[in-house]
Amino acid sequence: MTIDTSPPRGMRDLLPLEVELRDAAMSRILGVYRTHGFRRVETPALESLKLLMGGGGGENEKLIFKILKRGEKLATSSGDGAAEELADLGLRFDLTVPLARYYAHHHARLPHPLRAIQIGPVWRAERPQRGRYRQFTQCDIDILGVESEVAEVELILATAEALLALGLMDLTVRINDRRLLVSVAERCGFAPERFESVFIGLDKLDKIGLDGVRAELQAAGHHPDAVATLVTLLGEPALGKGQVDDVLRALPVDVDGAPAAALRTVIRAVGEASAGRFPLVFDPTLVRGMSYYTGQIFEIGYKDHPSSIAGGGRYDGMIGRILGRDVPACGFSIGFERIVAILQEQGGAVAEPARRLALIFDGARDDLTEVMASAQRLRAEGYLVSVESRSKRLRKQLDDLAAHGVGLYLVLGETDVRPIGSAVGAS
Amino acid sequence: MTIDTSPPRGMRDLLPLEVELRDAAMSRILGVYRTHGFRRVETPALESLKLLMGGGGGENEKLIFKILKRGEKLATSSGDGAAEELADLGLRFDLTVPLARYYAHHHARLPHPLRAIQIGPVWRAERPQRGRYRQFTQCDIDILGVESEVAEVELILATAEALLALGLMDLTVRINDRRLLVSVAERCGFAPERFESVFIGLDKLDKIGLDGVRAELQAAGHHPDAVATLVTLLGEPALGKGQVDDVLRALPVDVDGAPAAALRTVIRAVGEASAGRFPLVFDPTLVRGMSYYTGQIFEIGYKDHPSSIAGGGRYDGMIGRILGRDVPACGFSIGFERIVAILQEQGGAVAEPARRLALIFDGARDDLTEVMASAQRLRAEGYLVSVESRSKRLRKQLDDLAAHGVGLYLVLGETDVRPIGSAVGAS
Numbered sequence: 085m086t087i088d089t090s091p092p093r094g095m096r097d098l099l100p101l102e103v104e105l106r107d108a109a110m111s112r113i114l115g116v117y118r119t120h121g122f123r124r125v126e127t128p129a130l131e132s133l134k135l136l137m138g139g140g141g142g143e144n145e146k147l148i149f150k151i152l153k154r155g156e157k158l159a160t161s162s163g164d165g166a167a168e169e170l171a172d173l174g175l176r177f178d179l180t181v182p183l184a185r186y187y188a189h190h191h192a193r194l195p196h197p198l199r200a201i202q203i204g205p206v207w208r209a210e211r212p213q214r215g216r217y218r219q220f221t222q223c224d225i226d227i228l229g230v231e232s233e234v235a236e237v238e239l240i241l242a243t244a245e246a247l248l249a250l251g252l253m254d255l256t257v258r259i260n261d262r263r264l265l266v267s268v269a270e271r272c273g274f275a276p277e278r279f280e281s282v283f284i285g286l287d288k289l290d291k292i293g294l295d296g297v298r299a300e301l302q303a304a305g306h307h308p309d310a311v312a313t314l315v316t317l318l319g320e321p322a323l324g325k326g327q328v329d330d331v332l333r334a335l336p337v338d339v340d341g342a343p344a345a346a347l348r349t350v351i352r353a354v355g356e357a358s359a360g361r362f363p364l365v366f367d368p369t370l371v372r373g374m375s376y377y378t379g380q381i382f383e384i385g386y387k388d389h390p391s392s393i394a395g396g397g398r399y400d401g402m403i404g405r406i407l408g409r410d411v412p413a414c415g416f417s418i419g420f421e422r423i424v425a426i427l428q429e430q431g432g433a434v435a436e437p438a439r440r441l442a443l444i445f446d447g448a449r450d451d452l453t454e455v456m457a458s459a460q461r462l463r464a465e466g467y468l469v470s471v472e473s474r475s476k477r478l479r480k481q482l483d484d485l486a487a488h489g490v491g492l493y494l495v496l497g498e499t500d501v502r503p504i505g506s507a508v509g510a511s
Numbered sequence: 512m513t514i515d516t517s518p519p520r521g522m523r524d525l526l527p528l529e530v531e532l533r534d535a536a537m538s539r540i541l542g543v544y545r546t547h548g549f550r551r552v553e554t555p556a557l558e559s560l561k562l563l564m565g566g567g568g569g570e571n572e573k574l575i576f577k578i579l580k581r582g583e584k585l586a587t588s589s590g591d592g593a594a595e596e597l598a599d600l601g602l603r604f605d606l607t608v609p610l611a612r613y614y615a616h617h618h619a620r621l622p623h624p625l626r627a628i629q630i631g632p633v634w635r636a637e638r639p640q641r642g643r644y645r646q647f648t649q650c651d652i653d654i655l656g657v658e659s660e661v662a663e664v665e666l667i668l669a670t671a672e673a674l675l676a677l678g679l680m681d682l683t684v685r686i687n688d689r690r691l692l693v694s695v696a697e698r699c700g701f702a703p704e705r706f707e708s709v710f711i712g713l714d715k716l717d718k719i720g721l722d723g724v725r726a727e728l729q730a731a732g733h734h735p736d737a738v739a740t741l742v743t744l745l746g747e748p749a750l751g752k753g754q755v756d757d758v759l760r761a762l763p764v765d766v767d768g769a770p771a772a773a774l775r776t777v778i779r780a781v782g783e784a785s786a787g788r789f790p791l792v793f794d795p796t797l798v799r800g801m802s803y804y805t806g807q808i809f810e811i812g813y814k815d816h817p818s819s820i821a822g823g824g825r826y827d828g829m830i831g832r833i834l835g836r837d838v839p840a841c842g843f844s845i846g847f848e849r850i851v852a853i854l855q856e857q858g859g860a861v862a863e864p865a866r867r868l869a870l871i872f873d874g875a876r877d878d879l880t881e882v883m884a885s886a887q888r889l890r891a892e893g894y895l896v897s898v899e900s901r902s903k904r905l906r907k908q909l910d911d912l913a914a915h916g917v918g919l920y921l922v923l924g925e926t927d928v929r930p931i932g933s934a935v936g937a938s
Contacts, residue, residue: 087559088561092559095557096555104550120886121867121897130519130576134514134515135514149578149600150578151576151602152597152598170597189518190524194526232874232900352879353880357887452659452776453779456664457783468546485622488622
């Protein structure tokens with residue numbers, strides 16, 4: 085059989101050391117989430133295309149991997165190649181749309197409010213490129229059923245603490261409110277039906293600067309007066325001050341309104357509870373791409389990394405579209421693949437080499453029963469023991485083991501467990 | 512939007528308590544596997560259909576969920592509805608075929624030998640029925656690159672110990688060797704090209720009895736003399752004796768040959784290392800369904816459960832078909848969904864109710880900063896704290912929390928953490 089042994093295009097196989105780094109990171113994140121009362125839930129990888137293409141996913145809806153109908157169902161399709169005729173299921177492209185369906189279906193049997201952890205693969209048929217994969221892991225927490233800002237506070241605290249627990253100390257959390265963005269767009273005089281386009285332009289401020297945003301909004305055909313008003317506003321030095329009331333006063337918004345009050349509440353509660361371990365900054369230019377956000381939005385930056393490593397916000401409307409009655413909802417998603425890339429750049433500690441022990445035996449001579457008895461003794465002492473038949477070149481064998489994260493060895497019949505690094509001279 | 516909120520047919524959503532039971536079981540299993548030097552590896556959910564339909568999967572190949580080609584690739588398909596034209600990827604139906612591809616592709620960068628743990632979902636478009644799902648979790652260990660019986664011994668020990676660690680104490684491990692089955696079939700006079708059909712009939716001995724097997728083999732058109740010889744042999748009381756040499760002598764096989772010697776070696780080594788915690792029984796009627804097995808095969812039964820809860824064996828030929836050179840391979844797979852069902856029947860302990868604490872506050876009155884400060888203090892003491900806004904009926908709220916596995920509560924402003932069960936009288 086001649087067969088290409090690569091994984092499918094844009095997808096990855098993971099070697100043991102890679103999986104172990106990911107598992108260790110995931111375990112830390114989960115540990116923090118659990119202390120905040122979040123609970124894991126799971127949905128299948130497949131969902132109906134009707135749900136997936138129902139409007140919540142934006143561009144992602146174009147990237148769905150669709151499942152071919154089977155047997156009779158396929159035969160009764162018209163067979164003219166139209167994808168809708170050939171498929172009725174697809175692989176999920178995120179964990180939020182499935183969560184909304186899950187909650188709509190099971191809410192009576194779920195804790196109320198639901199604090200959900202979702203961890204799992206999602207699939208998008210994007211053009212493969214460096215750091216972007218067609219199967220990747222998402223790691224979300226969501227609180228469903230809480231209207232008050234306690235949801236935002238818990239999500240921000242839990243997410244930031246999870247990242248700190250991974251050793252990512254130099255975090256900045258930025259926060260804004262979609263409702264303030266709408267106020268600003270209104271006061272600048274943009275056409276209400278084109279606000280999303282204004283926000284998409286504004287979202288690029290970090291990357292293309294003030295002149296870039298002006299050019300982009302003009303090119304998009306927005307009213308020149310509105311563009312000029314917004315650009316002048318964005319140039320205000322007060323916006324960079326950071327104190328929430330200073331910034332609010334520099335904006336054309338109601339400084340006593342609900343969004344402003346909610347911002348103060350969240351910033352104060354998070355600030356006290358985090359005890360200065362990370363800054364929470366009001367950034368009135370923060371947008372977040374998804375159009376489904378309805379209230380506060382937030383993201384987390386790490387050092388000078390250009391992309392955020394976590395993002396989220398309130399999306400009170402989404403579940404209502406499925407369930408038929410509104411359920412307040414708010415979520416925060418860690419960019420797990422980015423986190424893993426950062427941990428790997430930082431040298432991603434090998435998992436427990438000091439517990440991994442190779443028990444070397446002579447396959448031609450040693451009695452298997454004795455080998456196993458020694459292995460079991462060492463396991464009872466807490467070692468992770470692999471039983472290795474001695475190769476002709478022991479030194480090379482030990483080096484290979486060390487390269488795969490095994491830190492210790494013992495030759496059957498000898499008494500001392502030795503670190504592999506110090507085995508120089510073994511032959 | 513009117514939308515069916517059920518998961519796709521034959522697939523499941525998991526509630527928090529279900530996920531927690533599964534996670535706890537998986538964590539125990541993984542812990543044991545790791546003490547035996549096994550390491551997690553991962554492959555994508557999707558594989559090329561060419562690989563999946565390459566011959567290793569038997570009946571499962573008919574149950575593949577296929578992925579519709581996208582855009583241009585779909586347009587250039589003939590569009591006559593032939594599945595081969597419309598799809599080139601599929602969801603994996605097991606973890607063994609992907610592991611063989613993975614090893615063929617990465618072997619130079621992998622530990623040698625590779626002791627792989629694979630845990631993950633697989634998909635089969637089977638007719639849904641009780642206890643059988645279209646997406647389910649497999650949990651496999653495999654040793655690639657070890658020719659000697661140390662592989663079989665380690666796999667049996669690690670798997671049985673993992674099940675014992677779950678509290679499944681009443682295990683029986685059964686072992687046989689495909690090569691002995693072949694000897695028996697030869698000596699009985701069956702046609703060599705029809706041995707698989709003989710084994711399929713024999714495999715049903717437990718369910719349909721000796722007369723059933725006779726009828727089945729006769730109906731399948733095997734030579735009456737061969738069937739009669741086999742049935743007489745199966746009636747031998749010595750087969751049930753259990754002592755490996757007694758049983759071997761009752762069979763028409765070479766009692767001094769390699770398979771017999773390997774059986775003695777494995778049974779002795781496992782017996783010593785397991786120190787009597789589970790029996791390992793030579794069962795010459797054990798078959799295992801897969802045709803790819805080439806040597807020893809094994810399975811584990813629990814109490815009087817009709818189905819085995821784990822199964823595996825040696826499959827030395829599979830990787831060679833992809834890689835072009837033979838690599839000895841042996842694996843053992845736990846039936847994770849069956850294990851979970853047994854643990855649930857046994858009342859599946861709720862995860863850590865004694866650490867789960869609800870901090871009850873008054874949403875209308877309490878200051879969020881104070882609420883969070885209390886929550887953080889309790890978290891630092893080791894509790895898993897959910898912050899719960901007090902509802903009008905506290906008793907009902909507490910009962911609901913208890914039903915979801917929360918064991919403790921504290922009303923903000925009071926000093927004592929109390930068990931929810933004893934909260935009788937709260938209003």
